[in-house]
Amino acid sequence: MEFYEITLKTEYSQSEYPDKQKDIENINKILETYGLKVDKVKERAQVIRYIIHVPLDIKRQGWVKCAWEDIINNIIATLGTDNIVILEKENDLIIERRGMFNVIPFGALYTSYFDDVTPISSAVLGLNKKEDTVYFDIGKTSNVLIAGSNESDKTETMNSIIASLLMHNIYSAPPGLKTIIDIIDMNGKYSKYNDASIKIIDDEYDAFFYLDQLCVEMEARCSAFEKHGCTHIDEYIQKGFKMARRICIIDEFADLVLKIRRIEDYVVRLSQKARACGIHLVIGTQHISRDVVTESIKTNFSFKIALHTSTEKESCMLIDKSGAERLWGRGEMLIKDCGESPIRVHGCHVFDEDITNMVKLADETIVRKVRIKSESPEVAVNTSNIKREFATRYVVSKKVGFFQGIRNIMNAPQCTTPSDFMFFILDD
Template sequence: MAAKKKTKKAQKKKQAAENEILVYIYALVLITLSIIGCLEIGFLGNLITGVIQYVTGNLYGVVYGLIIVFSFMWMLKKNISDVPLKYTTGVIVLLSAWLIAASLPNDEKLTGMDILSHFLGNSAQVFHGEQIGGGLIGAFLVSITTFLVDYTGTKIIIIALVVLGCILLISGPLFAYLRQGASAFQKPFSSMKENAQAKREQRRNKKALKKEEKVEKTSEQANTTPAKESMFGKINLEERVRPGQVSFLDVDDEFDIITDGRNDAFEPLASSQNAHEEEDEVVIGFGAASKAVQQQKEDKRIIEETIGKSDTFVSSFKEDWSKYKLPKLTLLNDIGKKARSTANIKAANESGQRLIEILDEFGVRATLMATHIGPSVTKFEVKPDLGVRVNKISNLQYDIKMALAAKDIRIEAPIPGKSAVGIEIPNMEKTSVSMKELMTSVPEKYQDKKMLFALGKDLMGSCVYGELNKMPHLLIAGATGSGKSVCVNSIITSILMRARPDEVKLLLVDPKKVEFTPYKQISHLLGPVITDGEEANRALKVIVAMMDKRYELFAMAGVRNIAGYNTYIENHPEDGLEKLPWIVVIIDELADLMLVAAKEVEASIQRITQLARAAGIHLIVATQRPSVDVITGVIKANIPSRIAFAVSSAVDSRTILDQMGAEKLLGYGDMLYIPVGETNPTRVQGVFVSDAEVQSICDFVSAQGKPKYEDAFFRLEAVDSEYAATQESADPLYEEVKSFIISTRKASTSLIQRKFSIGYARAARLIDVLEEQGVIGPSRGSKPREVLVRYEEDDFDE
């Protein structure tokens, strides 16, 4: 038996030694892997860091530290259970608060499981060296908290977790210090309290002695003066000294109230009666004062209610949009499949190899530098060898197109800023760009921009946005079915999702009568949707007048633009002025307006595009007929930002962009975008917004308020007459020429030239104005014009 016990003990010791060796091995392996991952050494280090970042986000450094610490504790044969539970819990709580805070998205419209879906959709970024907040754990926690208590509640939870974690970690030392500080702080006050109590006891004893002496004196006087007793009746001490008076004296002693003889309860009866009369007078006076105060409060309440009602009545004419809620991202469709699908990746690899082979066959030696798979087009960056001319690749455009069996290709030779040639080939599978994806990916620096709109994705897969107030105007052109109307809808939808009706106003011109139908009831409208060409011409004149009025306001306030004016209003609320909203004028089809009144429309567009930027008025012009008679040189010169969709010829492309390229586009949202300040276009796949998405957003907006139109857009018929009256009064000779023609009954340009010594142009203009006003008739060839107004009528008018 003894031998067996010795054998078992030996086996246990051997097993313990082996386990100890294994512990050292495991701990060293963990420490080694942590160091390799922390320093990101090689593929293994990047892989370990990527996995830990994916799970814990920005806390991967803390995770490495915890792994190393626990590994050393393991080697020193210390168990984690030896650590007090409150410290472990405190660390976990603080780390959870950090993960939640790091995972909060910048866009507060993204709530609930949308946050987790957005994280999973962008999780591949972590392996490219980008930070992704709190990782998978943080995204999961934030999705739960935002679903339950929204963003405000989530921030409160973060603060509560931080406070709880700090309490758990430092509760023992903290509370000990607090108790020591409290005891040290209470010592002087406790001694002061004891001294005050001692003094109060001394005063009470002295007053008690004085009371006893006065009682004895009063009893002696009562025995020696029976006449007074018969005069006033038998009055006992108990009847004169009531319990209530004694209690009042005690209360006065507590608060160290000094009393004199007049308030003494043991005075003779006459003095006590006088005292009671004085008390009654005081009480009556105080009651009257309290009634007066109550009456004043009641009057004040009635006045405030009256003012409140009147303010409510007055303010009902002004729209208060402080409670307006922006449309949520849940109104948009979910994100579809990504551009880098398996089929597109496989086709891109094959096409890249085939492309280099084709160039070699034609004697052009080149190297494939990079491949960029976009939503609808793949771009190959090809670097030709030294001595190879770039135009050799450009001349092989049709040969490459035939060899690759591509629908169409576009060659960018060279790529601006790179020593390479770009060859763009359509994808095997086209993928649409979701509006929801772009709105959830808005960079942080653009979060507060009201005029920002989502445009699409470029060939690199990056989101492309436009800021309308910096463009400041935009020209959109393309053939039918190329995606022009969808682009306009995406711009309007972006503005509706980011701005309140008091921040941005829209004026929509829809000659087709069907494009802007969903927007007829939104509260952002400056006026009703205009479908007539003549009314659109008048509406542009109203916009010009509004622009001039705004500049007058800017001059009075001493500011230069709308941003400065709104800042002035914020800093001077005593002026009672209101902020000015941005105005966006969108013309869906410019060609119809140019047919109605080409010169007047061109003049209005010229004035708006030249001067309206500082006034906060921006113009978006769209057309499906990009010819020189529609997009004139004046319009092109004043609209620097342009978007070209697929067109039928290189001439149309030159009309829009001043260069070729748009004729090679594929349609369905494929565009070339040139913002202000750029010379080379960027190829972008436009964002797709379905009719159902547009309708749901418009319903959400219109449910919060009906449109309030400007009065000027209700009387557009009077604009032409007012404009003519303005032209009439512009020439100081008008009335004199009118009187001369009516008196002489003759009207001709040469006669006015000779009589008033003016030039031909001015005389002809006066003749035209007189004809428009009905003073003279139209030209009748060789016969003189007929004067329609008689001298007697003119004299009667005077």
């Protein structure tokens, strides 16, 4: 899709499933005895569906009912059990085959129309069964939890969220309201985003300090709201003040929290209170267990994206019901918002070339300046105990012996709080 200065790739990576005609012949051969055949074929990303219409008068006949299980078993045996699902919907029998046929490009979903009509904090996720674009507004959700097993394409889901926010910042977000995006990335998966508009935190101790400072900013924003008689960021902006939303994306939360357990306290504290202040968390993990996805995390992260899970137990742990273990992976997901039933969505792919172009354009158009106080609320930062010069991207100087000093400070009976050691990196 072409914007003013950038063209996103929209073509599908491959054309159609090569064995489609062979599948139709095999299915028709099984069904011809019963007077049925494939009536319709639908193709979408990584899915091809063969639809057989079963008239109600035929479906009610006893011999069809008795043979129904044999029909389904024969179809599965003929087409292969590794990537076939049989669905029944009203008077239709749907045979769904999965495979690496097509990939949904991010550029096919994030169009200029989508950019115009959606909020600046919204993000594209993929397509549902009806081929409708599925997106969500991070500003309206409490927090987002993304979880799935290895090769479930959690990284792609994160990429689509980051790319959506970045595109909104470039084209539709007004000055002073552009979303601040920070990524805690311990494995280097998102280093390609590291530029003037997105900050990458790649060390657990830097992440600890960053989250502590985020809590300080949350309290400062709350104080500013109280001062002007507001209860949340939207009301504050409506009164003419400028305050940007801040999105903190944490990749592989398990690696982080299992190294420094206190980080969970900061995450829970932020998840309970920060939404009204315009601070939102998006965390992802492949390690789905009770010591990572705790009850506090489940309660405060009401918007959940479950990719393929290894077991039914993991699916229930994430979305309180089974189903994620039956997903095919490669970006297929179940999305569950608070109090709603999960919906099945197939995620999109953000091409590396698109990311490079977006980051380059953002670097040219979005200017971030280093300041010691935030956009609206003034935050007092105690610098009396600062002994070193800290880098200006939330990254603490990595001089010899520094990390051991941090450990000594954190383990001391009476110590200076981490807030005393950090500067803000904030927007105009």
